[in-house]
Amino acid sequence: MNQPQIGTYNVGTQLTVGSHQVEIIKYLTSGGFAQVYSALISPPDHHTNSNIACLKRVIVPDKTSLNTLRAEVDAMKLLRNNRYVVSYIDSHAAKATLHNGSYEVFVLMEYCERGGLIDFMNTRLQNRLHESEILQIMCQVTQGVAAMHALQPPLIHRDIKIENVLISANNEYKLCDFGSVCGVIRPPRNPQELSYVKQDILKNTTAQYRSPEMVDIFRGLPINEKSDIWALGIFLYKLCYYTTPFEKGGEPAILNGQFEFPLYPDYSKQLRNLICKLLAQNPSQRPNVFQLLKQIANMQNVPYPIQDIQAVQRPSNHLNLMELHQNSATQNIQSLNSHSIIENSMPNPKFQYGMPANVITTQFLPTRENSQAFINASSSSLARNSSIFETGVCNAPNNINQPNANSATKLKQAIESEAHSFRESGPINVSLRNIIPQDDDSSSSSDESYTGGVDELKKTRSLGSYSTHENAKRGESVIASLTSSSTPGSSSAPTPAKIKSKHQSLPESAFVGIVDSGKDNLPSDSNRNQPVKDGASVSKQDLKNSIQQRMINLLSSSEESFNARKLSRAKATKDEGPGKLIASISRAPVLKEKKAKPIPPPKPFHLKPKPPLKPSFLAGQKLFSEE
């Protein structure tokens, strides 16, 4: 991605971001593509009850990148009520006139005054973290992850790492950077899907935190919540030992589960055993996030922080669509903390139709193939909680089981045979832009049916099936529009599949409409920000003119919705001095894999693990290099 260069705002610069007036207090830092400021906001944020916020300013070169940023913002909106997630406040996008075709995006969020967890760890190079501190950090970060996994369908963070945890003024640890979130990704079934999943993993995950099922896609396992659990295992190990367990061994070590515990610092056997459990080769043998929380609470000798988690998953057949939208699962989590029970019956994710039956049934009972099955599994898993952690022995985990190996072999053979015929029929025609959900691509008609291909996998990045209060209104409007304009006389109760398609067709046009409404009132020194014009989506309007018009009329909120994801973050190397040991490793020149690289032509399919990674300086980076 060709990133336009922009200057930083001066102290005192005034901006409008959504419905907030913003005054820059201080330039804090620059991320891969973002400038980060502290700012005064008016009105104050009612969640944090503060008038100081963090402003992230990102220049995105094109509409595709703008679409990807929307996912990040949508995820933050879904999770805004959670205490252990950096809280979303407002956002705004505009065309950047100085840079042809690029957009300027502003995201206001809770200001984490105490900076990053990595900075805190750097202050403790000599006096390493105590076990109680480690458990406290784990407990809070895991609660942030639990809010994502409790959504139906669940959200997978995919980039849990030390660098993505910030510390608030009152010393709470908060998960951030939702630029890689996705739904469950089912195993690929043909070369196109394989290529798609592989590229997507490389772009959106960090090498040292990748789970075995991410490294070896041929295992035929879905990428689901258990991949986040693995990353939490790496995270926990790094909290303890300031390095990652597979730093030296690279991918072969990840695939074989070979790692060691340093002698220093000396942590309890229970803590080391917990790391082993999280780093189980077989995802089904890793605890789920709620089991993990319970275990952490046990070790801390405190009550389980989330009450009656089964209630979140409890299906209901008496909630109508509107209630469904109003009761986001994030809110359910909050309600659970206050001991009330809200039911939720989000439709099962569509991609589940495409999962091979053997994988679902033998490997991943706790998925949403059947929500009742999931409840039972969660329930019994919690009941089994003590046994899953109390094996006592902590051998280097290498416990992938045979039945799965058989199904993986079958999958490999199937893909190989498909690959053979595919090679004969010509090159794979999957452009890089297809890896990222495109509005054009996702603007499927209301009665779009499952195709089972790459298009279906792309939807795992779409948050169209989730709802927030704001989105609920939009979703309802669109559904109403589609239902009334498409099939007169048809049922007013859309099927879950239809509901999802409609949601997926929403964002682009809604976004343009909202940005147009009063977002160009930036002060003169910021007049480079021009509102996004409708002309940018003329082709969509041709197709959906009536829907869009109606939607624009109905939308009253000034809050924009746009996906977010960073395509590439080549961080400049910072000389942070000898004291910054971790930072110098983890923030080495960033080779994050969000760079837009063309998809290579199909290669022969390697069934074996790849050659080892370079031994060091890989932590904290999303790398293409090892490929």
Ligand SMILES: Nc1ncnc2c1ncn2[C@@H]1O[C@H](COP(=O)(O)OP(=O)(O)OP(=O)(O)O)[C@@H](O)[C@H]1O
């Ligand atoms: N809410 C916040 N409060 C305080 N500081 C923040 C906040 N968000 C981000 N920062 C600071 O800004 C830095 C960069 O932010 P962030 O990682 O979100 O940007 P990015 O462009 O996505 O960078 P990256 O390449 O790391 O993904 C963080 O490391 C952190 O120090």
